[in-house]
Amino acid sequence: MSILKIGLFGFGCVGTGLYQVLNQTNQLNARIHKIVAKNPHKTRSIQDVEILFDPDAILNDPEINVVVELINSSEEAYQLVKEALKRKKNVVTANKKLIAEHFAELIDLAKENRVSLLYEAAVAGSIPIIRNLEEYYNNDTLSRIEGIVNGTTNYILTQANNGISYEDALQDAQEKGFAEADPTLDVDGFDAKFKLVLLLKHAFGLTIKPERLLNIGIRNLKLKDVQFANEKGWRIKLFAKAIKRDNGLIAFVAPQLITKDHSSFHVDDEFNAVLVQAAFADKQLFYGKGAGSFPTASAVLSDISALQYNYQYEYRKSASNILELEDDFSLKVYIGSENASSLYDIDFEEIDDIFIGKNYSYRIGNVKFQTIKNIDWNKRSDMSLLLLPEELIEQKSLKSGYNELNINQN
Ligand SMILES: NC(=O)c1ccc[n+]([C@@H]2O[C@H](COP(=O)([O-])OP(=O)(O)OC[C@H]3O[C@@H](n4cnc5c(N)ncnc54)[C@H](OP(=O)(O)O)[C@@H]3O)[C@@H](O)[C@H]2O)c1
Known part of the structure; x- marks a missing residue:
């Protein structure tokens, strides 16, 4: 491609x-x-540039061959990106919700119009994970991906691990600009789920609507849950997870207890990390800044640079994909509550440990994923769920009845 003339939406x-x-x-x-933003009355930190406010200034300009979409509304971004692709302009975007919700349609549109649609910045900010999954791991069979892909929740969890309550940690994150005034997308795991949709496509070739994936966030974690983790020397991290099993894929977002030897144990604050496990390369950890002006812009820059040699994602794994989302498995979980009777709402297959206290109780054991999936955990303020470090229960190890049951009472 000759010179790249960029039309930038969002400043x-x-x-x-x-x-x-x-x-x-x-x-x-x-x-x-050209740059197009939304609010003509806003005072800008950079003032020596002309800002326009009519999207057609970019969309109708035949000289512009790259549209970079960096706005903060996925609905408006959908219209802009669709139009840009139809007008045969390459598109670079950082918007995971946009891509996750309209994946198949946007890929088809880019293909039909023979242009590129790139979105490296949409997952884990500066970490080059999409292109690595697409190119580097093209032939190495992946068995697991485990990502801390949301900086806001990781910041809150880091504070919580230091004994600060969820409410105070959230307020601190909001004051520092890491969390939105309405933190729902972050703290309830939706943002991580949108990113998981993109990871599933590039790691395993699976195209899936976000509604089909379970997302459990960190909104209902209590200090007692964190104390439980600390007493064991563990930490809590919110993971977007995908595990391959035969012809099935297990995928969801949930908070998990991890031990000191886990590679993400020291991934703190607003940092992100994606652990990739492959048949030949084994485990590799991608670590870096998951958000912020320059780190995110660096991923956008990398996509723009790739357009110089007409780079496109080829989605080769989708062509041969036979994997289906699986939900017939069990997880080892900790469920904590200030109200012991709430714990009996959950049907355990096997219980390893029970603690019943005056103000706080928990149960640890195996629960079917179908049972977990049928509960809206983000709305159950009376309970918190954490995966145990060894979360996946293989069917053969399942026994009926209670196993190694310990009941503690105080
Ligand atoms: N911030 C991060 O660290 C980060 C990291 C990874 C990915 N992302 C993604 O990057 C994108 C941009 O995020 P941001 O943090 O830069 O957002 P932001 O600071 O809130 O800025 C949004 C910009 O979009 C403009 N805008 C809104 N609607 C528009 C429209 N219809 N047409 C043109 N411009 C419009 C706004 O215009 P005005 O200035 O006139 O209000 C503003 O300049 C989002 O998709 C976000 O999810 C951000």
């Missing part, structure tokens, strides 16, 4: 970051031709 945190990053990247044959 907020990532948009201004990209503007500055591009200004410091002389070797790239790309320049921002």
Whole structure:
């Protein structure tokens, strides 16, 4: 491709970051031709650039061959990206919700119009995971992906691990600009789920609607749950997880207890990490900044740079995919509550440990995923669920009745 003439939608945190990053990247044959934002009355941190407010200024400009979409509404982004692709413009976006919700349609549209649709920045900010899954792991069979892909929840959990309550940690994250005023998408695991949809596509070739994946967040974690983790020397992390089993794929978002020797044990604050397990390469951890103006802009820059050689995702794994989402398995879980009677709402297949206290109780044991899936955990403020470090129960190890039952009471 000759010179890349960019039409940039959005001039907020990532948009201004990209503007500055591009200004410091002389070797790239790309320049921002036009910028379109939303609010004409806003005072801008960068003032020596012309900002337009009519999307057609970009969409109708035949000279613009790359649209970079960095706005904060996935519905409006959907319209802009669709139009841009129809007008045969390459698109780079950082919007995971947009891609996760309209994956098949947008891929088809890009293909039909023979243009590229790239979105490295949409998963784990600066971490180059999408292109690595697509290219580097093209022939190595992947068995597991485990990602801390949401910086807001990781920041809150890091604070919680230090004894700060969920409410105080959330407020701190909001004051520092890591969390939105309405934190639902982050703390209830939706953001991580959108990213998991993208990971599933590039790691395993599975195209799946986000509604089909379970997301359990961290909203209902109590200090007692964190104390339980601390007493064991464990930490709590929110994972977007995919595990391959025969022709099935297990995939969901949930908080998990991890031991000191887990590679993500020291992934703290707003950092992200994606653990990839492959047949030949074994385990590899991708670690870096999952958000922020420059880190996210660096991933957008990398996509723009790839357009210089007409790079497109080929989705080769989708062509041969035979994997289906599986829900016939059991997980080893800790379920805690301030109200012991709530714990009896959950049907355990096998119980390893019970603690019943005056203000706090828990049960640990095996629960069928179908049982877990049928509960709206984000709305159950009376209970918290954590996966145990060895979360997956293989069917052969299942016995009926209570096993190694310990009942503690105080
Ligand atoms: N921030 C991060 O660290 C991060 C990390 C990874 C991915 N992302 C993704 O990157 C994207 C941008 O995030 P951000 O943090 O940069 O958002 P932001 O700071 O809130 O900025 C959003 C920008 O979009 C503009 N905008 C909104 N609607 C528009 C429309 N219809 N047409 C044109 N411009 C419009 C706003 O215009 P005004 O300035 O006029 O209000 C603003 O400049 C999102 O998809 C986000 O999920 C962000």
